[in-house]
Amino acid sequence: MTRQADHLATVQRFAQTQLAPAAAGWGQGASPDPALFRAAADLGLFGMELPVDAGGLGFDFAHKAAVCAALAAVDFGFAMSVVNTHNTALRLHRSAPALAARHLPGLLSGQVAACTALTEPGAGTDVAALKTRATQGPDGWVISGQKDWIINARHAGLSIVFAKCGTGDDGAAIGAFLVDLTAPGATRHATEAGFAQESMGTGGFTLDAVALPPEALILPAGTAFRAILSEINGARAYVAAMCCGMLGAAIATVAEHGQHRHSFGRPLMDHQAWRLALAQAQTDLAATQALTDRAVAAITTADPAAQILAAQAKVHAVQTAQHHLPALLHAMGAEGLRPAHGLTRHIAAVQSAALTDGAIAPLLERVARLSWPATPARKD
Ligand SMILES: Cc1cc2nc3c(=O)[nH]c(=O)nc-3n(C[C@H](O)[C@H](O)[C@H](O)COP(=O)(O)OP(=O)(O)OC[C@H]3O[C@@H](n4cnc5c(N)ncnc54)[C@H](O)[C@@H]3O)c2cc1C
Known part of the structure; x- marks a missing residue:
């Protein structure tokens, strides 16, 4: 067996023996035990595509997709929650080495969940219509806006937030920032839906003049x-x-x-x-x-x-x-x-x-x- 095939078989066992017994309850409003996310971390699921020297497994995208399918076979929400934290870790590794050094230990160990936030109450398909705005000041950025329907947002510690920079108002003005959702001015909420969203952690947040350091801009306007x-x-x-x-x-x-x-x-x-x-x-x-x-x-x-x-x-x-x-x-x-x-x-x-x-x-x-x-x- 190759390393990837061996890992996939382990993930399938984890899904069947540890997730499956609990998953029925998640459809009825129970939340996953945080220990399951730590067990997922022990399997390297938050760092599948990160290189080994960055604390990841060094596997390819095809392997990530196979792991996603194996987890979703038991619970789509758990799979989406894991992959969204994984993707934040990967983005930091690729775009922001200083932030990666600070945050990868929490993300890869399953202690900190993360999300990627584009959607807003007034902007879904039409991403360029988003209203969250970041303004540059002498000490960095100040960001304000609202996000909703975001996987993991109800409990995430970190979010990659897409926002318009300065006074620009089109897609080219959109940049991406790493935001600490526990910082002053950030308030998280659970998004209500007609069926349970517990394992996906679907939620949103309001950012009310949250101060960000200059390095929080991980994808400048024009590239995001x-x-x-x-x-x-x-x-x-x-x-x-x-x-x-x-x-x-x-x-x-x-x-x-x-x-x-x-x-x-x-x-x-x-x-x-x-x-x-x-x-x-x-x-x-x-x-x-x-x-x-x-x-x-x-x-x-x-x-x-x-x-x-x-x-x-x-x-x-x-x-x-x-x-x-x-x-x-x-x-x-x-x-x-x-x-x-x-x-x-x-x-x-x-x-x-x-x-x-x-x-x-x-x-x-x-x-x-x-x-x-x-x-x-x-x-x-
Ligand atoms: C469970 C869940 C998790 C999600 N997680 C995230 C997340 O982690 N991060 C994030 O940023 N977002 C997330 N989303 C939001 C998701 O990306 C949006 O729901 C999606 O982009 C559609 O936007 P909308 O719901 O605002 O629908 P709208 O944009 O209001 O569209 C409504 C309907 O109109 C259709 N429509 C829109 N424009 C056109 C057009 N030009 N022509 C024809 N039809 C059109 C759409 O197909 C849709 O069926 C999540 C959503 C759900 C339900």
């Missing part, structure tokens, strides 16, 4: 918008991998049920009409997994096709999971509603997956623009 667009391709690909993980887990659960549950004197699996739904889900999963694997490979090798493949993979994986998960629950009968099987949690999670890192319509628009870039402007 570009950085978002490139990083978001990776996020789309691993969200697609997570949808494949959830769907694969659901198929396995339902297939197992079908071997043991009898109807009209035979196991459900022996009824052709019953197993065709399962076979259709398995077939569609194979197709969406193949597309996801292409997107993940393109990102891992920095292939320019990553942009279109990541958008296509996310749309396809989300829609495949949205289509099949309710049908799989139905195939289990009333038993499918029990929290222990995870189907109700996966059905809720895939609605979040549809929105995080780009909703369906803007992704399809991206596919259209990349496919037919020279479409002339209409005259009417």
Whole structure:
């Protein structure tokens, strides 16, 4: 076994033996025990893509996507929480060595959670409309604004906050700052949703004239918008991998049920009409997994096709999971509603997956623009 394959097998065991027994409760409002995040840290999950000499595992993007899928097969929220802290550690390592030296010990050990905050009450898809603003003064920056619908924000100690710098008002004015969410002037809240968001820690925060040192600007205006667009391709690909993980887990659960549950004197699996739904889900999963694997490979090798493949993979994986998960629950009968099987949690999670890192319509628009870039402007 390679180091990466060995690590993936360990993560799969961790997910099945430590996360799965607790995850049913997270769908009903219980919060994950912080010890589970420390156990994730012991497996190196907050530093998968960081080099070994920076305290990471030195693995590639493809491995991160596989780990995300293995965690999401049990709980999408836990997977998203882990990967968002991981991504902050990676960003600091790449862009801000002094801040990395200060904050990596807390992030990599699972003691400090982190988030990446673009979305605001008035700006989601239209990122350039964000209103959070940072103004430069003699001692650094002062930042004010509001963020909402941010993974980990309800308990995160650190956030990469995207804000407009100075007086600029377009996408080119957006910079990214590392903000200590426990600093004076920062207030965190939990975001309310119609289904539990506990393991994802979805929340928001208000920044009221929070003072930042000059080095808090980790991506200056003019570079941050570009950085978002490139990083978001990776996020789309691993969200697609997570949808494949959830769907694969659901198929396995339902297939197992079908071997043991009898109807009209035979196991459900022996009824052709019953197993065709399962076979259709398995077939569609194979197709969406193949597309996801292409997107993940393109990102891992920095292939320019990553942009279109990541958008296509996310749309396809989300829609495949949205289509099949309710049908799989139905195939289990009333038993499918029990929290222990995870189907109700996966059905809720895939609605979040549809929105995080780009909703369906803007992704399809991206596919259209990349496919037919020279479409002339209409005259009417
Ligand atoms: C659980 C969860 C976790 C999240 N985590 C984070 C996070 O960690 N960090 C972060 O910054 N954000 C996060 N988000 C926010 C997410 O990125 C936004 O929800 C997403 O960008 C869509 O923005 P919106 O919800 O404001 O919808 P809107 O932008 O208001 O769009 C509403 C609908 O209109 C459609 N639409 C928008 N513009 C167009 C158009 N031009 N043409 C056609 N249709 C259009 C969209 O597809 C969408 O279906 C999270 C969201 C959720 C639900």
